[in-house]
Amino acid sequence: MNYIKAFAPATVANVACGFDIFGFAIQEPGDVVEVRRIDKPGIVIKEITGDDGRLPRAAEKNAVTVVMLHLLKHLGITDLGCEVTLHKNMPLGSGMGSSAASAVAGVVAINELLGNPLTRGELLRFAMEGERIASGSAHADNVGPSLLGGFVVIRSYTPLDIFSIPVPDDLYCTLVHPDIEINTKDARYILRNEVSLKNTIAQMGNVAGLVAGLMKADYDLISRSMVDVIIEPVRSILIPEFNEVKKAAINNGALGCSISGSGPSIFALSRGMENARKAGEAMKQTFADAGIDSTLHLSGINQGGATVLERE
Amino acid sequence: MNYIKAFAPATVANVACGFDIFGFAIQEPGDVVEVRRIDKPGIVIKEITGDDGRLPRAAEKNAVTVVMLHLLKHLGITDLGCEVTLHKNMPLGSGMGSSAASAVAGVVAINELLGNPLTRGELLRFAMEGERIASGSAHADNVGPSLLGGFVVIRSYTPLDIFSIPVPDDLYCTLVHPDIEINTKDARYILRNEVSLKNTIAQMGNVAGLVAGLMKADYDLISRSMVDVIIEPVRSILIPEFNEVKKAAINNGALGCSISGSGPSIFALSRGMENARKAGEAMKQTFADAGIDSTLHLSGINQGGATVLERE
Structure with missing residues (x-):
């Protein structure tokens, strides 16, 4: 292969009660990465679109190429040369798994270019390195679902233990992005390091309820379980309205x-x-009433994760 | 009806990662309660077997009759007279849901005697009052499964929201009771009121893993998820060996x-x-090697919960 174009979807991490352990992928939007072999060894960023010039252009500083460099180092490949183009189709710092989508599309593209030496599951830890660059910690609740698709549970980080659970067919996601920005590092910083035992128990109950509700297709149980007593009360302060x-x-x-x-x-x-549409329009209108522009996305749950769009 | 004999099974609460939210019932042992109508209004305890005289004999102080008094009060019944006999078939303060089994057998027996004015689900909060008498807090992780059977999740206490999840057919429980005693109130007292966010996340991952593992019949996932980083490290100090x-x-x-x-x-x-047997024998032998007598119970998961054994 000389050229690969790969797509990785946006993702919703945490999913109310599941801080750092739940995430799911949506069908769109998603980032697109193109990699093309060149003669000169090394990875260079040829172009980034859709970021208003804000992402680093140096390969060792951008999540999309950092993951490629890690993967090449792991495989002992030193002579590969390629040009990378990243099409950002979602805003930075949006909470839609923007950096994860770039990192996942990057790692899927380079793996395909090399003839798929690694499985999807094996690619996960490389994609997580992209998250470390973006947010300071290598969490998996965006890269996991963006890479694998579906509703993903990260049971454990050390060792990494991740699995998918089925979701009901008729479940749809509304995602509203207000035109303001939050830095992921700040959003982590304001969280308390201690949680009351009472809130831990409440959160565990909701985690159990959401997993069971999704697996049983029990929409009422899903609804009752979408309660976050730990993170949302703190972080929501950063989001007007x-x-x-x-x-x-x-x-x-x-x-x-x-x-x-x-x-x-x-x-x-x-x-x-x-x-999903009715809820989304009401959400967008509420932002608008407060003078805040927002973008509305409606989507089913993405069951496949990242995909290769073109090969040459 | 003039006479009812009811059985309620022992239960395992918490189930590693699910402090206060998980519990399951086993097939045996279980407590048996007999209620017989008498002419004189009021509830009296006629006899208690198997407790070495340690449980209170006053109706307003014993979990088994307290739940009956609550139920009668709720129904506005003031003229019922009955004699209650409790057969304790498991030790007190054993961690086998001893007080819950008595309370559940009691509430099921009196409800049956009255012609079942309340459903099983409605009986739950009365049985929880028995737990309040025994442990100081009305938790549901023993009474829930003893009453309803199966593997029970308490999603929320306020409002009470409880549901069952299926378990794989081939899952068996080993229960080893060493001949020492722990007071439930003490065991709660030594717990810290704060949990690190890191441990909360780890515990939530295991809660999600155990629910999904049980529902998927994925024994490896069940195994990996039976990890408690919050309660077990503290409480295990009270249990020699x-x-x-x-x-x-x-x-x-x-x-x-x-x-x-x-x-x-x-x-x-x-x-x-x-x-289950192999594990149980090794567990019992380990206690024996340390000079501690223990009792071994082997059982499938009880799917039915409390039952009425005799009616007259």
Whole structure:
């Protein structure tokens, strides 16, 4: 292969109660990475679109190429030369798993270019290195679902233990991105290092309820379990109109609503596309009433994860 | 009806990672309660067997009759007279849900005597009052499974939200009760009120893993998820030989092993009765090597919960 074009979807991490352990992929948007072999050894970034010039252009500083460099080092490959183009199709610092989508598309593209020496599961830890660059910690709740698709649970980080659970067919995601920005590092920094035992128990109950609700296709249980007593009360302070937007989603048919990743995007899950749309329009209108522009995405759950779009 | 005899099974609460939210019932042992109508209004305890005279004989102080009094009050019944006999078939303060089994058998018996005015689900909160008498807090992780059977998740206490999840057919429980006693109130007292966010995340991952593992019948995932980083490290200090007994269980085929409820009983889950037996014998031998007598129970998961044994 001389040329690969790969797509990796946006993702919703945390999913209300599952801080750092839950994430799911949506169908769109997603980032696209192109890699093309060149004669001169080394990885260079040829072009980045859609980032308004904000991402680093040096290969050793950009998540998309850092993951490639890690993978090449792991495989002992020193003579490969390639040019990388990254098409950012979602905003930076949006809570939609932007850096994860770039890193995953990058690692899938280079692996395909090399004839797939590694499996999807094996690619995970390389993609996580991209997250370390972006947020300071190598979490997997965005890269996991972006790479593998579906609803993903990270049972453990050391050792890494990740698995997928089935979701009901009729589950749809609404994702509303207000035109403000939160730095992921800041969003982590404001969290307390200690949690009350009482809140830990409440959160565990909701984690158990959400897993069982998804696996049983019990929409009421999913709805009752989409409660976050630990992270949302702290992080939501950073998102103007959060409580009103959440109320609008719930009052307009959503099963539940919370912060997507570290925000500022807000997601809702609904039964059926029509409810997802109704909730989304109400959420967008609530932001608009407060003078905040926002972008609305409606999508089913992406079951396949990252894909290769073109090969040459 | 003039006479009812009811059985309620022993239970394993917490189940490693699920402090206060998980519990399951086993087939035996279990407590038996007899209620017989008498002419004189009021509830009296006629006899208690198997408790070495340690349980209170006053109806307003014993869990088994307290739950009956609560239920009668709720129903507005003031003229019922009955004599209650309680057969304790498991030791007090054992971590086998002893007080829960008595309370559940009591509430099921009196409800049956009255012609079942309440459903099983409705009986739950009355049975929880028995737990409040015994342990100082009305938790549901023993009474829930003893009443309803199966593997029970308490998603929320306020409001009470409890549901069952399926378990694989080939899952067996080993329960070893060493001949020492722990007071449930003490076992709660030594717990810290704060948990690190890191441990909360780890515990949530295991909660999600155990629910998914049970529902998928994925024994490896069940095994990997039976990890408690919050409660077991603290409470196990109260149980002599805990680490050695746990090691013996794991080394002899158990999927996982932890404290049953607040201890001192130790439970293991295994795939197949033969592994459950092998693990149990190794656990019992480990206690014996340290000079501690213990009682071994082997059982499948009880799917039905409390039952009425006789009616007259």
